[in-house]
Amino acid sequence: MSQRQRKPIDAKKSGHIVDAERQSGTKANRTKWKNLLENSAGGDIIGCPSHHPTMKASKLELIAGLFVAIGIAAITWLTVKLGAGALIGGDTYTIEARFTNASGLSLGGNVVVAGVPVGRVEGIRVDPADFSAIVTLRVLSHLKLPTDSIASVKTTGLIGDKFIAIAPGADETILKPGDRIVDTEASVDLESLIGKMAFGSVDKGGENEAQKPPAPSP
Amino acid sequence: MSYRVLLTLLLALATQPNVCTAASAEPETKLKGAVNEVLSVANRSNSKAAIATGVRPLLQRYISFETMTRRAVGPGWRSFDSSQQARATQLFTTLVIRTYANKFTPGQLPEIQYRAATEPATGRVDVPTTVVYQGNRYTVTYRIEQPGWLITDVVIEGVSMIANYRSQLDATFKKGGAEAVVQSLESSVSKQP
Numbered sequence: 001m002s003q004r005q006r007k008p009i010d011a012k013k014s015g016h017i018v019d020a021e022r023q024s025g026t027k028a029n030r031t032k033w034k035n036l037l038e039n040s041a042g043g044d045i046i047g048c049p050s051h052h053p054t055m056k057a058s059k060l061e062l063i064a065g066l067f068v069a070i071g072i073a074a075i076t077w078l079t080v081k082l083g084a085g086a087l088i089g090g091d092t093y094t095i096e097a098r099f100t101n102a103s104g105l106s107l108g109g110n111v112v113v114a115g116v117p118v119g120r121v122e123g124i125r126v127d128p129a130d131f132s133a134i135v136t137l138r139v140l141s142h143l144k145l146p147t148d149s150i151a152s153v154k155t156t157g158l159i160g161d162k163f164i165a166i167a168p169g170a171d172e173t174i175l176k177p178g179d180r181i182v183d184t185e186a187s188v189d190l191e192s193l194i195g196k197m198a199f200g201s202v203d204k205g206g207e208n209e210a211q212k213p214p215a216p217s218p
Numbered sequence: 219m220s221y222r223v224l225l226t227l228l229l230a231l232a233t234q235p236n237v238c239t240a241a242s243a244e245p246e247t248k249l250k251g252a253v254n255e256v257l258s259v260a261n262r263s264n265s266k267a268a269i270a271t272g273v274r275p276l277l278q279r280y281i282s283f284e285t286m287t288r289r290a291v292g293p294g295w296r297s298f299d300s301s302q303q304a305r306a307t308q309l310f311t312t313l314v315i316r317t318y319a320n321k322f323t324p325g326q327l328p329e330i331q332y333r334a335a336t337e338p339a340t341g342r343v344d345v346p347t348t349v350v351y352q353g354n355r356y357t358v359t360y361r362i363e364q365p366g367w368l369i370t371d372v373v374i375e376g377v378s379m380i381a382n383y384r385s386q387l388d389a390t391f392k393k394g395g396a397e398a399v400v401q402s403l404e405s406s407v408s409k410q411p
Contacts, residue, residue, distance in 0.1 A: 101376075132336070152381060167381060169293070183361070188375070
């Protein structure tokens, strides 16, 4: 084992390192490197054996900077495009949907019809009149949605991203740009439902504590 | 002078909420009346089947079952002929009334608290309520619409009844058309006691 470890070290010593020492060890080279170091004391790149190292170095820096700038620009463009949902092809129009609760929904979230992405969430704001959430949706213009369509805030999987699912209705009239969907389902608060199941309800009004849903009265 | 201005402002502020609630006052009163009527009928009934038959004419007066069925079926409704539409409406009415009457225990009345109604669009009012029944608290929102201020949807714990049925019936329609929807409604109604 120890012999195996020693072998490459010996090879290195006898080979490249020794050669490099021999090459750089000459007196002429030492003087050259010394001069170069003295010349480039201002922080220029060492290793440019030119009479104007600063010029070349700044050119290199410029190119590197340019690459970085292009990279940042590309990332910014992609972020903006993905965020605004412009990657959905074709003409689009906006409609609004009113929710009692839009928690977890974020800008750029998917809008789907029958599981197919047809748009993006473009804006989320609070209506100051009744404190409901007004969500602006940008959908493909060839999609004519009936006025009684239902918009629901759904979750991908159990704890995944929130998205808007639109279930088209049966009305003859269609939603025009800027119209608002009022038949909506807010995001279901899973935590509070689990809490209710785990700890039960605080209002133990009746003696019968059977877990039954309410009567639809009417 | 400043007192007068102050008085006017105060009056304007005091009357403001009345203006807002004026539009929702009629449907709210109608809903409360309907709920009380239904509860009194349900309370007089001895069995679940008796509740279902007793409240049916009342519910048909306050709930637009035709709108509910049309919306529950979804885009496929347009391809139903008139006889299929009538059958589907009748079956859906029976299904909804029976399903919910079965959850009701005769002699046990729910406590209902009405919260401030909202008007999301003209001719449409949402009345959120809190129902305490058999020791559990539920959030139930009634969606009431013009003409006639009839109930068109009930949202229980954030889940819309219409959306729930639409997801099922629309899938059935896509598989087998209008007749499949009517048949599935028929089998659901016949399965129940």
